[in-house]
Amino acid sequence: MGAMSNVERAVSALRQMIFAGELPPGSDHLETELAEKLGMSRTPVREAALMLQAQGLVEMRPRRGIRITPVSAADMAEIYDILTELESLAAARAAEAQYSKADLANLATAIRDMDGALARDDLRAWAEADDRFHRELVRLGRNARLSMVVSVMRDQVRRARATTLFMRPKPKQSNEDHRVVYQAIARGDAQVAHDTHHAHRQAARDMLVALLEKHQFHGL
Amino acid sequence: MGAMSNVERAVSALRQMIFAGELPPGSDHLETELAEKLGMSRTPVREAALMLQAQGLVEMRPRRGIRITPVSAADMAEIYDILTELESLAAARAAEAQYSKADLANLATAIRDMDGALARDDLRAWAEADDRFHRELVRLGRNARLSMVVSVMRDQVRRARATTLFMRPKPKQSNEDHRVVYQAIARGDAQVAHDTHHAHRQAARDMLVALLEKHQFHGL
DNA sequence: TTATGCGTTAATGTATACACAAGTGCATAC
DNA sequence: GTATGCACTTGTGTATACATTAACGCATAA
Structure with missing residues:
Protein backbone atom coordinates (compact mmCIF):
# COMPACT_ATOMS: atom_id res chain seq x y z
CA MET A 1 0.00 0.00 0.00
CA GLY A 2 2.86 2.30 0.76
CA ALA A 3 3.71 2.74 -2.89
CA MET A 4 5.09 6.13 -2.02
CA SER A 5 8.69 7.09 -2.47
CA ASN A 6 10.63 9.02 0.09
CA VAL A 7 10.73 11.97 -2.26
CA GLU A 8 6.95 12.04 -2.40
CA ARG A 9 6.78 11.73 1.35
CA ALA A 10 9.24 14.58 1.73
CA VAL A 11 7.31 16.79 -0.67
CA SER A 12 4.02 16.36 1.10
CA ALA A 13 5.53 16.56 4.56
CA LEU A 14 7.33 19.79 3.72
CA ARG A 15 4.25 21.25 2.08
CA GLN A 16 2.20 20.44 5.14
CA MET A 17 4.76 21.98 7.46
CA ILE A 18 4.93 25.10 5.31
CA PHE A 19 1.17 25.56 5.14
CA ALA A 20 0.80 24.86 8.84
CA GLY A 21 3.34 27.54 9.59
CA GLU A 22 5.62 25.06 11.25
CA LEU A 23 8.29 26.18 8.82
CA PRO A 24 7.71 29.92 8.91
CA PRO A 25 8.20 32.13 5.83
CA GLY A 26 11.73 33.43 5.67
CA SER A 27 13.20 30.73 7.88
CA ASP A 28 16.25 28.73 6.78
CA HIS A 29 16.72 25.01 7.19
CA LEU A 30 19.74 22.89 6.43
CA GLU A 31 19.30 19.83 4.30
CA THR A 32 20.71 17.61 7.00
CA GLU A 33 18.36 19.05 9.56
CA LEU A 34 15.28 18.42 7.43
CA ALA A 35 16.53 14.98 6.48
CA GLU A 36 16.83 14.03 10.12
CA LYS A 37 13.42 15.46 10.94
CA LEU A 38 11.88 13.42 8.13
CA GLY A 39 13.80 10.29 8.94
CA MET A 40 15.57 9.91 5.62
CA SER A 41 18.85 10.81 3.99
CA ARG A 42 19.69 14.09 2.30
CA THR A 43 19.13 12.77 -1.20
CA PRO A 44 15.33 12.60 -1.25
CA VAL A 45 15.11 15.81 0.76
CA ARG A 46 17.21 17.59 -1.83
CA GLU A 47 15.06 16.29 -4.64
CA ALA A 48 11.90 17.32 -2.85
CA ALA A 49 13.34 20.77 -2.22
CA LEU A 50 14.15 21.11 -5.90
CA MET A 51 10.53 20.40 -6.75
CA LEU A 52 9.20 22.83 -4.18
CA GLN A 53 11.64 25.40 -5.44
CA ALA A 54 10.21 25.04 -8.93
CA GLN A 55 6.84 25.87 -7.42
CA GLY A 56 8.17 28.87 -5.59
CA LEU A 57 7.58 27.51 -2.11
CA VAL A 58 11.25 27.40 -1.11
CA GLU A 59 14.56 28.75 -2.34
CA MET A 60 17.76 26.80 -2.11
CA ARG A 61 20.68 29.05 -1.41
CA PRO A 62 24.12 27.50 -1.24
CA ARG A 63 25.40 27.31 2.34
CA ARG A 64 22.47 29.22 3.77
CA GLY A 65 20.06 26.38 3.68
CA ILE A 66 16.60 25.92 2.28
CA ARG A 67 14.62 29.10 2.82
CA ILE A 68 10.85 29.11 3.01
CA THR A 69 9.91 31.75 0.48
CA PRO A 70 8.31 34.80 2.07
CA VAL A 71 5.29 36.29 0.37
CA SER A 72 5.02 40.07 0.42
CA MET B 1 35.30 31.98 -14.35
CA GLY B 2 33.72 28.57 -14.44
CA ALA B 3 31.50 29.27 -11.48
CA MET B 4 29.02 26.83 -12.93
CA SER B 5 27.90 23.71 -11.18
CA ASN B 6 27.48 20.42 -12.96
CA VAL B 7 23.74 20.69 -12.46
CA GLU B 8 23.71 24.00 -14.30
CA ARG B 9 25.88 22.55 -17.02
CA ALA B 10 23.56 19.58 -17.33
CA VAL B 11 20.48 21.79 -17.51
CA SER B 12 21.83 23.94 -20.29
CA ALA B 13 23.36 21.04 -22.18
CA LEU B 14 20.11 19.11 -22.07
CA ARG B 15 18.10 22.16 -23.08
CA GLN B 16 20.39 22.74 -26.00
CA MET B 17 20.16 19.14 -27.12
CA ILE B 18 16.39 19.22 -26.83
CA PHE B 19 16.01 22.45 -28.81
CA ALA B 20 18.48 21.28 -31.42
CA GLY B 21 16.46 18.12 -31.91
CA GLU B 22 19.40 15.99 -30.87
CA LEU B 23 17.14 14.50 -28.24
CA PRO B 24 13.97 14.09 -30.26
CA PRO B 25 10.49 14.51 -28.72
CA GLY B 26 9.22 11.22 -27.40
CA SER B 27 12.63 9.61 -27.10
CA ASP B 28 13.73 7.94 -23.87
CA HIS B 29 17.13 8.23 -22.26
CA LEU B 30 18.52 6.45 -19.24
CA GLU B 31 20.09 8.50 -16.52
CA THR B 32 23.36 6.60 -16.81
CA GLU B 33 23.46 7.17 -20.54
CA LEU B 34 22.99 10.93 -20.23
CA ALA B 35 25.44 11.08 -17.36
CA GLU B 36 28.10 9.44 -19.47
CA LYS B 37 27.36 11.69 -22.43
CA LEU B 38 27.73 14.74 -20.23
CA GLY B 39 30.79 13.46 -18.44
CA MET B 40 29.40 13.52 -14.94
CA SER B 41 27.71 11.19 -12.47
CA ARG B 42 24.02 10.46 -12.29
CA THR B 43 23.41 12.79 -9.38
CA PRO B 44 23.61 16.13 -11.19
CA VAL B 45 21.85 14.66 -14.22
CA ARG B 46 18.97 13.57 -12.03
CA GLU B 47 18.71 17.00 -10.45
CA ALA B 48 18.81 18.67 -13.84
CA ALA B 49 16.11 16.33 -15.11
CA LEU B 50 13.93 17.19 -12.12
CA MET B 51 14.21 20.87 -13.00
CA LEU B 52 13.44 20.29 -16.64
CA GLN B 53 10.52 18.14 -15.63
CA ALA B 54 9.10 21.01 -13.60
CA GLN B 55 9.24 23.06 -16.77
CA GLY B 56 7.54 20.39 -18.80
CA LEU B 57 10.49 19.66 -21.07
CA VAL B 58 11.00 16.09 -19.91
CA GLU B 59 9.15 13.44 -17.95
CA MET B 60 10.86 11.01 -15.63
CA ARG B 61 9.25 7.62 -15.69
CA PRO B 62 10.65 4.94 -13.44
CA ARG B 63 12.57 2.30 -15.42
CA ARG B 64 11.67 3.80 -18.76
CA GLY B 65 14.14 6.59 -18.62
CA ILE B 66 13.89 10.31 -19.08
CA ARG B 67 11.46 11.04 -21.89
CA ILE B 68 11.62 14.19 -23.94
CA THR B 69 8.08 15.52 -23.70
CA PRO B 70 6.28 15.50 -27.03
CA VAL B 71 4.21 18.55 -27.96
CA SER B 72 0.99 17.89 -29.81
C1' DT C 1 36.98 51.53 17.02
C1' DT C 2 36.79 49.83 12.40
C1' DA C 3 38.70 47.43 8.58
C1' DT C 4 41.35 43.59 6.64
C1' DG C 5 43.06 39.04 6.17
C1' DC C 6 43.61 34.41 7.52
C1' DG C 7 42.29 29.97 9.44
C1' DT C 8 38.60 27.04 10.83
C1' DT C 9 34.21 25.02 10.36
C1' DA C 10 30.70 22.94 8.23
C1' DA C 11 27.15 22.71 4.35
C1' DT C 12 26.88 21.65 -0.06
C1' DG C 13 27.79 19.45 -4.70
C1' DT C 14 29.05 15.30 -6.58
C1' DA C 15 30.47 10.54 -6.88
C1' DT C 16 29.72 5.97 -5.67
C1' DA C 17 27.61 1.83 -3.61
C1' DC C 18 23.81 -1.00 -3.04
C1' DA C 19 19.09 -2.89 -2.35
C1' DC C 20 14.81 -3.30 -4.50
C1' DA C 21 11.49 -3.77 -7.96
C1' DA C 22 9.94 -3.76 -12.58
C1' DG C 23 10.48 -5.40 -17.05
C1' DT C 24 12.13 -9.32 -20.06
C1' DG C 25 12.81 -13.69 -21.93
C1' DC C 26 12.75 -18.40 -21.57
C1' DA C 27 10.94 -22.67 -20.24
C1' DT C 28 7.22 -25.46 -19.26
C1' DA C 29 2.46 -26.93 -19.33
C1' DC C 30 -1.78 -27.15 -21.54
C1' DG D 1 0.45 -22.35 -30.63
C1' DT D 2 -0.72 -19.92 -26.52
C1' DA D 3 -0.56 -18.98 -21.75
C1' DT D 4 1.63 -18.96 -17.21
C1' DG D 5 5.23 -18.50 -14.10
C1' DC D 6 9.92 -18.08 -12.77
C1' DA D 7 14.63 -16.52 -12.89
C1' DC D 8 17.41 -12.90 -14.48
C1' DT D 9 18.75 -8.39 -15.75
C1' DT D 10 19.05 -3.82 -15.07
C1' DG D 11 17.48 0.98 -13.90
C1' DT D 12 16.23 3.52 -10.27
C1' DG D 13 15.72 5.27 -5.42
C1' DT D 14 18.27 6.07 -1.53
C1' DA D 15 22.17 6.10 1.52
C1' DT D 16 26.75 7.34 2.29
C1' DA D 17 31.41 9.21 1.58
C1' DC D 18 34.27 12.88 0.40
C1' DA D 19 36.32 17.12 -1.64
C1' DT D 20 35.40 21.82 -2.18
C1' DT D 21 34.37 26.26 -0.91
C1' DA D 22 31.85 29.81 1.28
C1' DA D 23 30.72 31.88 5.68
C1' DC D 24 32.25 33.10 10.21
C1' DG D 25 35.23 34.50 13.85
C1' DC D 26 39.30 35.97 15.57
C1' DA D 27 43.44 38.34 15.47
C1' DT D 28 46.07 42.04 13.87
C1' DA D 29 46.86 46.54 12.04
C1' DA D 30 45.51 51.20 11.11
Missing part, protein backbone atom coordinates in the same frame (compact mmCIF):
# COMPACT_ATOMS: atom_id res chain seq x y z
CA ALA A 73 2.10 42.27 -0.52
CA ALA A 74 3.83 42.97 -3.84
CA ASP A 75 4.16 39.23 -4.44
CA MET A 76 0.50 38.77 -3.71
CA ALA A 77 -0.36 41.44 -6.28
CA GLU A 78 1.66 39.54 -8.89
CA ILE A 79 0.04 36.28 -7.98
CA TYR A 80 -3.50 37.62 -8.09
CA ASP A 81 -2.88 39.26 -11.44
CA ILE A 82 -1.97 35.89 -12.89
CA LEU A 83 -4.85 34.13 -11.18
CA THR A 84 -7.26 36.76 -12.44
CA GLU A 85 -6.33 36.29 -16.07
CA LEU A 86 -6.04 32.54 -16.10
CA GLU A 87 -9.15 31.75 -14.09
CA SER A 88 -11.18 34.15 -16.18
CA LEU A 89 -10.02 32.38 -19.31
CA ALA A 90 -11.01 29.08 -17.72
CA ALA A 91 -14.45 30.49 -16.93
CA ALA A 92 -14.89 31.56 -20.55
CA ARG A 93 -13.77 28.20 -21.85
CA ALA A 94 -16.06 26.42 -19.44
CA ALA A 95 -18.97 28.48 -20.77
CA GLU A 96 -18.04 27.61 -24.34
CA ALA A 97 -17.91 23.92 -23.50
CA GLN A 98 -21.69 23.65 -23.15
CA TYR A 99 -21.66 21.65 -19.97
CA SER A 100 -24.82 20.04 -18.70
CA LYS A 101 -26.25 20.86 -15.29
CA ALA A 102 -24.88 17.54 -14.07
CA ASP A 103 -21.38 18.49 -15.17
CA LEU A 104 -21.69 21.65 -13.12
CA ALA A 105 -22.88 19.88 -9.98
CA ASN A 106 -19.59 20.37 -8.11
CA LEU A 107 -19.71 24.06 -8.84
CA ALA A 108 -23.25 24.33 -7.54
CA THR A 109 -22.39 22.36 -4.43
CA ALA A 110 -19.43 24.58 -3.67
CA ILE A 111 -21.62 27.67 -3.93
CA ARG A 112 -24.22 26.16 -1.64
CA ASP A 113 -21.52 25.20 0.86
CA MET A 114 -20.21 28.73 0.85
CA ASP A 115 -23.67 30.06 1.58
CA GLY A 116 -24.05 27.64 4.43
CA ALA A 117 -20.65 28.40 5.89
CA LEU A 118 -21.29 32.10 5.67
CA ALA A 119 -24.62 31.76 7.46
CA ARG A 120 -22.89 29.86 10.25
CA ASP A 121 -20.04 32.38 10.29
CA ASP A 122 -17.63 29.53 9.69
CA LEU A 123 -14.83 31.23 7.82
CA ARG A 124 -12.66 28.15 7.55
CA ALA A 125 -15.41 26.16 5.92
CA TRP A 126 -16.11 29.10 3.64
CA ALA A 127 -12.47 29.26 2.56
CA GLU A 128 -12.42 25.54 1.90
CA ALA A 129 -15.55 25.72 -0.27
CA ASP A 130 -14.24 28.82 -2.03
CA ASP A 131 -11.08 26.92 -2.89
CA ARG A 132 -13.17 24.07 -4.14
CA PHE A 133 -15.23 26.38 -6.36
CA HIS A 134 -12.16 27.91 -7.97
CA ARG A 135 -10.47 24.57 -8.43
CA GLU A 136 -13.52 23.12 -10.12
CA LEU A 137 -13.90 26.19 -12.31
CA VAL A 138 -10.38 25.80 -13.59
CA ARG A 139 -10.84 22.09 -14.13
CA LEU A 140 -13.88 22.79 -16.30
CA GLY A 141 -11.72 25.09 -18.42
CA ARG A 142 -9.92 22.00 -19.64
CA ASN A 143 -6.37 23.22 -19.94
CA ALA A 144 -3.97 21.01 -18.02
CA ARG A 145 -1.09 23.47 -18.09
CA LEU A 146 -3.30 26.30 -16.98
CA SER A 147 -4.57 24.17 -14.12
CA MET A 148 -1.03 23.54 -12.98
CA VAL A 149 0.02 27.16 -13.08
CA VAL A 150 -3.12 28.21 -11.25
CA SER A 151 -2.65 25.57 -8.59
CA VAL A 152 0.88 26.77 -7.92
CA MET A 153 -0.38 30.32 -7.56
CA ARG A 154 -3.25 29.26 -5.38
CA ASP A 155 -0.84 27.52 -3.04
CA GLN A 156 0.77 30.86 -2.42
CA VAL A 157 -2.58 32.49 -1.77
CA ARG A 158 -3.41 29.76 0.69
CA ARG A 159 -0.30 30.59 2.65
CA ALA A 160 -1.25 34.23 2.96
CA ARG A 161 -4.81 33.38 3.83
CA ALA A 162 -3.73 32.11 7.20
CA THR A 163 -3.06 35.73 8.09
CA THR A 164 -5.76 37.45 6.05
CA LEU A 165 -8.82 35.30 6.50
CA PHE A 166 -9.83 36.75 9.82
CA MET A 167 -8.92 40.32 9.01
CA ARG A 168 -10.89 40.72 5.84
CA PRO A 169 -14.51 41.81 5.67
CA LYS A 170 -17.06 39.05 5.37
CA PRO A 171 -17.09 37.80 1.79
CA LYS A 172 -20.68 38.63 0.97
CA GLN A 173 -20.34 40.07 -2.52
CA SER A 174 -18.21 37.07 -3.33
CA ASN A 175 -21.08 34.61 -3.36
CA GLU A 176 -23.22 36.73 -5.63
CA ASP A 177 -20.33 36.83 -8.08
CA HIS A 178 -19.92 33.08 -7.97
CA ARG A 179 -23.59 32.63 -8.69
CA VAL A 180 -23.46 34.93 -11.71
CA VAL A 181 -20.42 33.09 -13.06
CA TYR A 182 -22.14 29.78 -12.54
CA GLN A 183 -25.24 30.88 -14.39
CA ALA A 184 -23.24 32.35 -17.25
CA ILE A 185 -21.39 29.08 -17.67
CA ALA A 186 -24.63 27.12 -17.49
CA ARG A 187 -26.19 29.14 -20.31
CA GLY A 188 -22.98 29.29 -22.34
CA ASP A 189 -22.31 33.00 -22.01
CA ALA A 190 -18.52 33.13 -22.18
CA GLN A 191 -18.27 36.90 -22.13
CA VAL A 192 -20.23 37.35 -18.91
CA ALA A 193 -18.50 34.40 -17.26
CA HIS A 194 -15.14 35.88 -18.13
CA ASP A 195 -15.84 39.46 -17.19
CA THR A 196 -17.67 38.70 -13.98
CA HIS A 197 -14.95 36.41 -12.73
CA HIS A 198 -12.31 38.89 -13.80
CA ALA A 199 -13.91 41.67 -11.78
CA HIS A 200 -14.40 39.27 -8.88
CA ARG A 201 -10.73 38.37 -8.69
CA GLN A 202 -9.58 41.91 -9.24
CA ALA A 203 -11.68 43.11 -6.33
CA ALA A 204 -10.26 40.36 -4.15
CA ARG A 205 -6.79 41.32 -5.24
CA ASP A 206 -7.18 44.99 -4.35
CA MET A 207 -8.73 44.16 -1.00
CA LEU A 208 -6.06 41.66 -0.04
CA VAL A 209 -3.13 43.73 -1.17
CA ALA A 210 -4.44 46.74 0.74
CA LEU A 211 -4.90 44.54 3.78
CA LEU A 212 -1.40 43.12 3.57
CA GLU A 213 0.16 46.51 2.99
CA LYS A 214 -1.72 48.08 5.84
CA HIS A 215 -0.57 45.44 8.23
CA GLN A 216 2.95 45.67 6.95
CA PHE A 217 3.33 42.09 5.92
CA HIS A 218 6.00 43.11 3.50
CA GLY A 219 8.11 40.05 3.81
CA LEU A 220 6.48 37.62 6.14
CA ALA B 73 -1.29 20.35 -31.58
CA ALA B 74 -3.62 20.19 -28.57
CA ASP B 75 -0.72 21.02 -26.29
CA MET B 76 0.18 23.97 -28.44
CA ALA B 77 -3.38 25.25 -28.19
CA GLU B 78 -3.14 25.12 -24.40
CA ILE B 79 0.19 26.85 -24.41
CA TYR B 80 -0.90 29.65 -26.71
CA ASP B 81 -4.03 30.25 -24.67
CA ILE B 82 -1.88 30.89 -21.63
CA LEU B 83 0.60 33.01 -23.55
CA THR B 84 -2.22 35.06 -25.02
CA GLU B 85 -3.69 36.00 -21.66
CA LEU B 86 -0.46 36.62 -19.80
CA GLU B 87 1.34 38.57 -22.49
CA SER B 88 -1.71 40.73 -23.06
CA LEU B 89 -1.80 41.55 -19.38
CA ALA B 90 1.88 42.42 -19.55
CA ALA B 91 1.18 44.73 -22.49
CA ALA B 92 -1.56 46.48 -20.54
CA ARG B 93 0.65 46.87 -17.49
CA ALA B 94 3.49 48.18 -19.62
CA ALA B 95 1.16 50.81 -21.03
CA GLU B 96 0.04 51.82 -17.55
CA ALA B 97 3.65 52.17 -16.43
CA GLN B 98 4.21 55.34 -18.47
CA TYR B 99 7.55 54.35 -19.88
CA SER B 100 9.71 56.86 -21.69
CA LYS B 101 10.77 56.37 -25.30
CA ALA B 102 14.20 55.38 -24.01
CA ASP B 103 12.69 52.65 -21.87
CA LEU B 104 11.01 51.26 -24.95
CA ALA B 105 14.15 51.27 -27.06
CA ASN B 106 14.56 47.49 -27.00
CA LEU B 107 11.01 47.08 -28.19
CA ALA B 108 11.57 49.49 -31.06
CA THR B 109 14.80 47.79 -32.03
CA ALA B 110 13.15 44.40 -32.11
CA ILE B 111 10.44 45.72 -34.42
CA ARG B 112 13.01 47.26 -36.72
CA ASP B 113 14.99 44.02 -36.77
CA MET B 114 11.88 42.09 -37.68
CA ASP B 115 11.24 44.46 -40.57
CA GLY B 116 14.79 44.05 -41.78
CA ALA B 117 14.74 40.28 -41.49
CA LEU B 118 11.44 40.08 -43.32
CA ALA B 119 12.78 42.23 -46.15
CA ARG B 120 15.76 39.90 -46.47
CA ASP B 121 13.50 36.85 -46.22
CA ASP B 122 15.58 35.69 -43.27
CA LEU B 123 13.04 33.74 -41.25
CA ARG B 124 15.49 32.67 -38.56
CA ALA B 125 16.48 36.24 -37.86
CA TRP B 126 12.84 37.21 -37.85
CA ALA B 127 12.01 34.50 -35.30
CA GLU B 128 14.88 35.63 -33.11
CA ALA B 129 13.74 39.25 -33.16
CA ASP B 130 10.14 38.20 -32.61
CA ASP B 131 11.23 36.29 -29.53
CA ARG B 132 13.14 39.32 -28.37
CA PHE B 133 10.08 41.56 -28.79
CA HIS B 134 7.85 39.30 -26.77
CA ARG B 135 10.43 38.79 -24.07
CA GLU B 136 10.95 42.52 -23.72
CA LEU B 137 7.21 43.15 -23.68
CA VAL B 138 6.78 40.76 -20.78
CA ARG B 139 9.72 42.26 -18.94
CA LEU B 140 8.14 45.69 -19.19
CA GLY B 141 5.00 44.27 -17.60
CA ARG B 142 7.00 43.95 -14.38
CA ASN B 143 5.65 40.75 -12.94
CA ALA B 144 8.45 38.31 -12.16
CA ARG B 145 6.20 35.30 -11.77
CA LEU B 146 4.36 36.05 -14.97
CA SER B 147 7.70 36.35 -16.75
CA MET B 148 8.70 32.92 -15.54
CA VAL B 149 5.47 31.23 -16.57
CA VAL B 150 5.60 32.88 -19.96
CA SER B 151 9.20 31.88 -20.51
CA VAL B 152 8.39 28.25 -19.77
CA MET B 153 5.54 28.37 -22.25
CA ARG B 154 7.65 30.13 -24.83
CA ASP B 155 10.26 27.38 -24.58
CA GLN B 156 7.63 24.95 -25.73
CA VAL B 157 6.66 27.18 -28.62
CA ARG B 158 10.30 27.41 -29.65
CA ARG B 159 10.46 23.66 -29.90
CA ALA B 160 7.49 23.49 -32.23
CA ARG B 161 8.80 26.38 -34.28
CA ALA B 162 11.57 24.22 -35.65
CA THR B 163 8.86 22.41 -37.57
CA THR B 164 6.46 25.28 -38.23
CA LEU B 165 8.67 28.20 -39.12
CA PHE B 166 9.12 27.24 -42.74
CA MET B 167 5.59 26.04 -43.28
CA ARG B 168 3.73 29.08 -42.12
CA PRO B 169 2.83 32.03 -44.30
CA LYS B 170 5.16 34.97 -44.10
CA PRO B 171 4.43 36.91 -40.90
CA LYS B 172 3.45 40.21 -42.47
CA GLN B 173 0.42 41.16 -40.38
CA SER B 174 2.52 40.36 -37.36
CA ASN B 175 4.73 43.39 -37.67
CA GLU B 176 1.83 45.78 -38.03
CA ASP B 177 0.40 44.37 -34.82
CA HIS B 178 3.67 44.84 -33.00
CA ARG B 179 3.82 48.43 -34.11
CA VAL B 180 0.32 49.14 -32.87
CA VAL B 181 1.11 47.54 -29.52
CA TYR B 182 4.30 49.56 -29.25
CA GLN B 183 2.52 52.82 -29.96
CA ALA B 184 -0.27 52.04 -27.53
CA ILE B 185 2.28 51.37 -24.80
CA ALA B 186 4.17 54.54 -25.68
CA ARG B 187 1.07 56.69 -25.29
CA GLY B 188 -0.19 54.80 -22.26
CA ASP B 189 -3.26 53.24 -23.83
CA ALA B 190 -3.59 50.01 -21.88
CA GLN B 191 -6.83 48.93 -23.48
CA VAL B 192 -5.53 49.06 -27.05
CA ALA B 193 -2.21 47.49 -26.07
CA HIS B 194 -4.04 44.64 -24.40
CA ASP B 195 -6.64 44.01 -27.05
CA THR B 196 -4.29 44.30 -30.00
CA HIS B 197 -1.79 41.93 -28.51
CA HIS B 198 -4.54 39.56 -27.51
CA ALA B 199 -5.86 39.40 -31.06
CA HIS B 200 -2.32 39.05 -32.36
CA ARG B 201 -1.58 36.01 -30.24
CA GLN B 202 -4.95 34.46 -30.85
CA ALA B 203 -4.45 34.68 -34.60
CA ALA B 204 -1.02 33.09 -34.25
CA ARG B 205 -2.53 30.36 -32.15
CA ASP B 206 -5.21 29.46 -34.63
CA MET B 207 -2.76 29.48 -37.51
CA LEU B 208 -0.21 27.31 -35.74
CA VAL B 209 -2.68 24.82 -34.37
CA ALA B 210 -4.25 24.40 -37.80
CA LEU B 211 -0.80 23.91 -39.29
CA LEU B 212 0.19 21.32 -36.72
CA GLU B 213 -3.09 19.47 -37.04
CA LYS B 214 -2.92 19.43 -40.79
CA HIS B 215 0.52 17.95 -40.76
CA GLN B 216 -0.47 15.45 -38.14
CA PHE B 217 2.08 16.43 -35.58
CA HIS B 218 -0.11 14.96 -32.93
CA GLY B 219 2.61 13.72 -30.72
CA LEU B 220 5.98 14.48 -32.20
